Amino acid sequence: MPAIKLDQVSRAYGKQVYAVRDLTLEIPDGSFTTLLGPSGCGKTTTLRMIAGLDMPTKGTIRIGDKLAFSLEEGKSLAPAKRGLGLVFQSYALWPHLTVAKNISFGLEVQKVPRAEATRRIEQVATALQIDGLLGRYTSELSGGQQQRVAIARVLVMQPSVLLLDEPLSNLDATLRMDMRAELKRLHQETGATIIYVTHDQLEALTMSTHIALMQSGRLQQFAPPLEVYAHPANQFAADFLGNPRINLLEGSVERGHFKCAGLDLALPDTVSPADTPTATLGLRAEELRLHGASGPGLAEARVTTLLPTGSDWYYNVELAGKSLIVRQNDGPQLRLGETVHVEARPESIKLFAGDGRALLAAPTVPMGS
């Protein structure tokens, strides 16, 4: 199974507008790699360039040992020869054909013998639980069924790489949960490399083996999900992953302490960043603890909102004029307006320079800015 390598790939529209810029990425063989980022960051463009439906304006793409695209060598492998199966965000099913005909289209193109084709269609249809729908037209299917047909149409070709462009975005919440599990199972069963596009950070965190986080056409970080979560390469990465969003406080670093109005926090002594007048502190909701009594290193705050979810409590607390969100799954029941004391665990603190770069060293090499 091939690894996919992108080297300095750009896709420009005109001279100024870049959909993707200088993207260098090595997607490991057999991985479930997610392209994650906000709308318009270049995810679909990247996927289309890999599939050969769009051409980079710069760079090289390799699929396994095949050179798929190189501007310098004037080479672009036809989409059909890349052995990649693409599932479109819109599904792109053909309404004039039945489900069976939709699925068999690619097999007919490749002139796969009838018997063999029938066997493969049945196999895929059973695996995706659409075997009862083969005679229907695609307009007679639910969203979830359409999505399965779209995947079946590609899977039946037994591609070594599966490209999925936001396949779950049109589904309702419950169905989305089911399909997530199903896609993960699919990955384990087929062993194919999957490149999965989403703007949903939770989907990326739960499903992938690797996350490629993009913003404005540039790669921000490429690492396994928990690493991106725990050691974001920059402020954008910290802010984009995690629900609720990470608490960010602006201040300065002075002699190993982060300081802002009403807060003076000793930074872990494992790293002592240089003094800087502008820095941003990142504190995740679940990494903060609230105490009734005051103590050393605790900052005083006031509870402004209570949000119970059943399993956890979310509190909005006001700390020196800034609102922080805190998640607790045990501890004291707090009341509105009560004064509390906030503890930030030193090992979980994230600190970013004025330009957004992570200051507390993460094990990964930050890429881009």
Place this chain on the structure above:
Amino acid sequence: MSSVATAPSPLSRLLSFWPIVTLVALATSTFLLLLPVYNIVGLSFSGQEGGAGIFENYIMFFSEPYYYRSLINSFIVSISAMVLALLIGVPAAYIVSRYDIVGRSLIKTAVVLTFVSPPFIGSYSWVVLLGRKGVLSQMFADVGISLPSIYGAPGIIFVFTLQFFPFVFLLVSSGLKSIDQSVEDAARNLGSGEGRTFFTVIAPLLLPSITTGALLVFIASFTDLGTPIILGERFRVLPVLIYGEFVNDFGGRPVLASTLAVLLLIVTTGALLLQRRLAARFSYATSAIRPLTLQSPGPLKRFLASVFIYGLVLLALLPMINIVISAFLKSNGPVLVAKFTLANFDKVWRMADGPLLNTVMFTTIATAMCAIMGTMIAYIIARRSGRISALLDTVVMFSYAVPGIVLGVGLVVTYHNPPLALTGTPLILILAYFIRRLPFSVRSSVSSLQQLSRDTEEASINLGAGPGRTFLKITVPLLSMAILSGALLTWSNTIRELSATLVLQSGSTTTISVEIFNEVANGNFGTASALGMTLIVLTFLPLLLLFTFLGKNEEALV
């Protein structure tokens, strides 16, 4: 959406499916459209006997009253018809769209019917009704009223107005559909009356439809040949002069006809460019969430509106009613006698394997060619954006601007002599119809393609199908409705073509419309009516199919 990035290997890309189709399309339009136009422009600048150099013909045109009067006359009738069509068409559309008067959809159908009836036979029908010995003229003369003459400029303007006001009517009707009720409510809420609301709020939003409609009336009137030949007498307009000069010159080099044709072409192209600019300038992006509602006007308003709209429809349908009746009347030369007969249809039968067969055959072949080529060109325009595709788009639109008589003369000039002596063959007529009606198919498929996601085709490419296979197996089936409706429109518009046919036909390739023209010229109104009725049925049937089974509405016509 995404434009194609720089292609790495030029040669292999050039030899694939779409580049080849693009090349064929460009070559076809070059040989059928650009070259003929180029040739008449060339001829118009060629002096005959030394003389005043390359502008000789133009100098002659603008110094001889006989010639330049025709240009002035053309402007007089076209601008008058345009203004009158607006004065009639806008209120008519407003009334039918807004007031709950009886038979609204029948009125629309009637308007379509007048729109698609062959114009020249309508003109002759008016002669029968209002000519010197006309049925109505005599009737009114008996009670002491003398109706105005149908001949000359007033008659032409009258017939053009009735024939072409549907452009305005249909466009304004569809414009009204895209206006949201809240627009009117807001104005009415501020105390503005109906008239004031119309002029200050609704009319500005209708400007794109109104200007487009007006310019289409202008172009149609400016290029029409049949009506002014029949009604003009000594009042000559430009197309009539072109035809006359062309017939005089036949076999030689139609230098003067070419010069006149170039002038005609300049005016129509200018009008079309103006239309595009105005439509773009005035287009506000409005979409109706809740379209304008139907109103119940008060008794007086309802009475006036009904009189106006029924009167108009009756007047517009009168020539056609006359044709249908006359088709079954015994004729005594040009005079019809009030006796029922089917004899007029004998002639239609006798033409079954001649002109009638020609008409149906040429139209069918040209329509099929339009459908095939038009869909492929639409694909290139909609999906393969770039400089060449923009060029193709412009060329196709240009074929819209070239009047039939100009194209006819251009094709004769280009393909009269060996090795490509095509004049008088069926092929040249088919090719002329094809290039002239190509925009219908292209437009129909382009607008459908713009609604169709690119993903649908790319999914097929991704599964390994080539571009040709993807087009045939995926795009064409998905476009089938658009292709069919484009084809039906093409058919309806081709089957009644007169001006290019008159120039390009030879005795053996004559069509129904030419035969009607000849019968009219010989004063056989009974036969002409029977033929005319046949032609109206052939024109209207596909449209009926279009409206009833394909769910298109009347606005698809313009």
